[in-house]
Amino acid sequence: MIDEQMAVFIGSGLRLAVPIIFAATGEMLSERAGVLNLSLDGMMLMSAFTAALASWATGSPLLGVAAGVLVAMAVAAVQAVLSVTLRANQLVVGIGFNILALGSTTFLYREIFGPLSRDPIPGFAQLNLPWLAHIPVIGPALANQTGLAYVSILMVVVTWLILKYTSFGLAVRAVGEDPRAADKAGISVAKTRYLGVLYAGILAGLGGAFMSVADSNTFTENMTKGAGYLAITAVIFGGWNPWYTLAACLLFGFATALQFLVPALQLDVPVALLLLLPYLLALVAIAGFVGKSRQPSALTIPFERGG
Amino acid sequence: MVMKNPKLARVAKGARLELVPLQVLVPVVSTIIALGIGLLIIAATGASVLEAIEAFWDGMAGSDFNIGASINRAISLALVGLGFIFASRANLTNVGGEGQIAMGGMFATAAALHGAGDLPLGLAFIVPLAVGTIAGAVWGGLAGFLKAARGTNEVISTLLLSFIALPLVYWSVESFHLLRKPISDVSSLPESAEIPDTTKLPLLFPDNGSPLHIGLLIAAIAVVVVWLVLKHSTLGLRLRAVGLNATASRRAGMRTSFYVILAMTVSGGLGGLGGAIMILGQQFYLTSDFSSGYGFDGLVVGLLSRGSAVGVVIGALLFGFLRSGSINMEISAHVPSAVVLICQGLIVIVIAGSAILTNRKVTR
Numbered sequence: 001m002i003d004e005q006m007a008v009f010i011g012s013g014l015r016l017a018v019p020i021i022f023a024a025t026g027e028m029l030s031e032r033a034g035v036l037n038l039s040l041d042g043m044m045l046m047s048a049f050t051a052a053l054a055s056w057a058t059g060s061p062l063l064g065v066a067a068g069v070l071v072a073m074a075v076a077a078v079q080a081v082l083s084v085t086l087r088a089n090q091l092v093v094g095i096g097f098n099i100l101a102l103g104s105t106t107f108l109y110r111e112i113f114g115p116l117s118r119d120p121i122p123g124f125a126q127l128n129l130p131w132l133a134h135i136p137v138i139g140p141a142l143a144n145q146t147g148l149a150y151v152s153i154l155m156v157v158v159t160w161l162i163l164k165y166t167s168f169g170l171a172v173r174a175v176g177e178d179p180r181a182a183d184k185a186g187i188s189v190a191k192t193r194y195l196g197v198l199y200a201g202i203l204a205g206l207g208g209a210f211m212s213v214a215d216s217n218t219f220t221e222n223m224t225k226g227a228g229y230l231a232i233t234a235v236i237f238g239g240w241n242p243w244y245t246l247a248a249c250l251l252f253g254f255a256t257a258l259q260f261l262v263p264a265l266q267l268d269v270p271v272a273l274l275l276l277l278p279y280l281l282a283l284v285a286i287a288g289f290v291g292k293s294r295q296p297s298a299l300t301i302p303f304e305r306g307g
Numbered sequence: 308m309v310m311k312n313p314k315l316a317r318v319a320k321g322a323r324l325e326l327v328p329l330q331v332l333v334p335v336v337s338t339i340i341a342l343g344i345g346l347l348i349i350a351a352t353g354a355s356v357l358e359a360i361e362a363f364w365d366g367m368a369g370s371d372f373n374i375g376a377s378i379n380r381a382i383s384l385a386l387v388g389l390g391f392i393f394a395s396r397a398n399l400t401n402v403g404g405e406g407q408i409a410m411g412g413m414f415a416t417a418a419a420l421h422g423a424g425d426l427p428l429g430l431a432f433i434v435p436l437a438v439g440t441i442a443g444a445v446w447g448g449l450a451g452f453l454k455a456a457r458g459t460n461e462v463i464s465t466l467l468l469s470f471i472a473l474p475l476v477y478w479s480v481e482s483f484h485l486l487r488k489p490i491s492d493v494s495s496l497p498e499s500a501e502i503p504d505t506t507k508l509p510l511l512f513p514d515n516g517s518p519l520h521i522g523l524l525i526a527a528i529a530v531v532v533v534w535l536v537l538k539h540s541t542l543g544l545r546l547r548a549v550g551l552n553a554t555a556s557r558r559a560g561m562r563t564s565f566y567v568i569l570a571m572t573v574s575g576g577l578g579g580l581g582g583a584i585m586i587l588g589q590q591f592y593l594t595s596d597f598s599s600g601y602g603f604d605g606l607v608v609g610l611l612s613r614g615s616a617v618g619v620v621i622g623a624l625l626f627g628f629l630r631s632g633s634i635n636m637e638i639s640a641h642v643p644s645a646v647v648l649i650c651q652g653l654i655v656i657v658i659a660g661s662a663i664l665t666n667r668k669v670t671r
Binding site: 038078082086087088089091092093095096097098099100101102103104106107110111226229232233236270271272273275276279280282283286287288295 | 348352400402453457458459460462463464466467468470471473474475477478481482603606607610643645646647648649650651652653654655656659660662663
């Protein structure tokens with residue numbers, strides 16, 4: 001009984017962590033380049049909706065994911081124009097996009113899906129990898145995931161490799177720490193930041209699409225429920241390091257899953273306290289009470305050449 | 308922003324004078340464009356635009372009741388917006404209005420339900436208002452303290468504090484030990500009991516059925532006070548100095564930490580007052596999502612105003628009426644109120660994106 005509940009808990013913790021892992025990993029790279037996308041939640045929500053719509057229309061969840069990622073990239077592109085070229089306040093732009101995403105997805109959902117909102121949309125099947133399933137306790141939870149869930153871990157590895165071993169990664173780090181010096185060294189600050197934001201868009205798109213097409217096989221209004229903010233929090237919590245960020249995402253996933261486990265175990269802990277736990281942890285983390293992490297020096301500061 | 312020589316400063320001042328119309332023009336034009344897009348979207352759904360506008364107008368100002376309800380909404384938005392511009396005078400961005408409203412409303416409800424109801428001389432509603440204001444002030448001040456003591460970015464901390472406040476409200480209406488009303492029948496929802504009549508804000512026009520309450524006077528006083536402090540007081544000047552250059556201000560002998568904490572405390576307190584007024588003025592009992600959307604609306608109002616208290620009043624009225632209208636549009640013309648969210652999002656993005664037009668010449 002307890003074993004079974006643990007397996008369910010671990011499984012749901014992982015599933016809840018996956019979208020945050022995607023979004024946080026992309027956001028981490030963008031922030032290393034100096035651009036904070038508060039619009040992450042909006043990108044995820046738009047992608048979740050578009051993926052659901054495209055998957056429903058074409059019958060292919062893969063096309064759904066592709067469409068979701070494209071829309072998230074489009075949002076990221078506009079965010080990049082505003083925050084890099086027009087040097088707008090990155091935080092304000094992000095909040096604007098989140099309001100816009102909530103409004104447009106809610107509106108379109110009611111217009112398009114309104115009458116048939118109960119039907120599940122085509123989604124991915126769980127892979128059920130036999131060699132993973134044999135691991136005790138965590139095995140079944142690890143094995144019963146969709147392919148997209150494993151992609152999220154792959155993206156963490158890829159992002160780590162990009163940052164550490166590629167010239168683009170070097171450019172990202174340089175631009176986020178000292179854009180003026182990077183500019184003098186011949187690195188295009190604007191181009192690097194555009195690519196960083198687009199990268200965040202792709203991954204946020206994957207995370208959003210995972211929610212609708214892989215996890216729940218449906219779209220619901222405001223279905224991200226602030227997952228994008230949680231991802232940004234995870235980046236801060238993880239000290240802008242891909243592995244610590246991954247750990248923070250897993251922590252948030254399990255903290256969120258606790259709200260299902262605690263009542264099942266008949267423990268008398270208010271659900272609300274579990275809901276606010278990730279944010280409280282994050283607040284403690286950014287206040288610098290847990291280790292000392294330093295944000296990229298040029299984070300949220302627009303760069304103007306020769307200014 | 309720092310002028311190196313007097314000549315340059317004069318040139319910049321000239322440029323700023325030219326820019327005054329632009330600073331009014333940009334919000335006005337973007338609002339009109341966004342509303343135009345909203346109308347196009349309504350037309351695209353095949354709904355009758357005329358019918359939608361009619362329903363919208365009816366909801367905004369169709370009766371004394373609707374006008375009163377719209378202005379009541381505007382009151383809370385104006386207070387959050389004032390809080391936003393107060394903090395932004397010190398170059399601090401308070402995006403935690405939602406959490407500050409939530410804390411204000413929750414503590415005001417607690418005060419109204421537990422003790423304040425029997426107080427004489429109007430204290431029955433004044434005490435809950437004060438308690439709500441203090442709760443919001445603490446919530447905002449916490450972000451100010453973290454900024455001053457630990458260098459924590461206030462945008463992120465106020466946002467996180469909102470995400471912490473909302474589950475607290477949820478908890479308070481879920482738990483019978485806190486504010487949840489005792490279950491009387493099977494359909495009892497997780498919400499607080501209704502506050503005593505004595506703690507409800509007195510109506511301004513009790514005879515014509517308008518729900519407009521004395522919150523309007525409170526907001527009007529707040530507008531004047533914030534305007535005086537920001538434009539015509541040493542405190543306003545000091546906040547500005549701290550915001551523009553903390554290091555220079557510190558060298559000039561100012562306790563910058565104090566001003567950072569003060570700015571965020573006042574900002575949060577105004578949001579808390581807005582939340583308290585929502586409960587005491589119109590909603591009368593606490594629900595878990597009573598603050599839904601007001602924080603962001605108030606933030607948008609603050610942004611649109613570009614730091615002017617008069618701008619806050621105009622923006623708050625605009626959004627108060629927009630919200631009332633959109634709700635009625637959804638009910639009677641079946642146009643989703645999300646259209647108004649789309650318009651709001653567009654307004655914020657366009658104004659943020661056009662900041663380069665209004666700010667650039669000043670810095671050059």
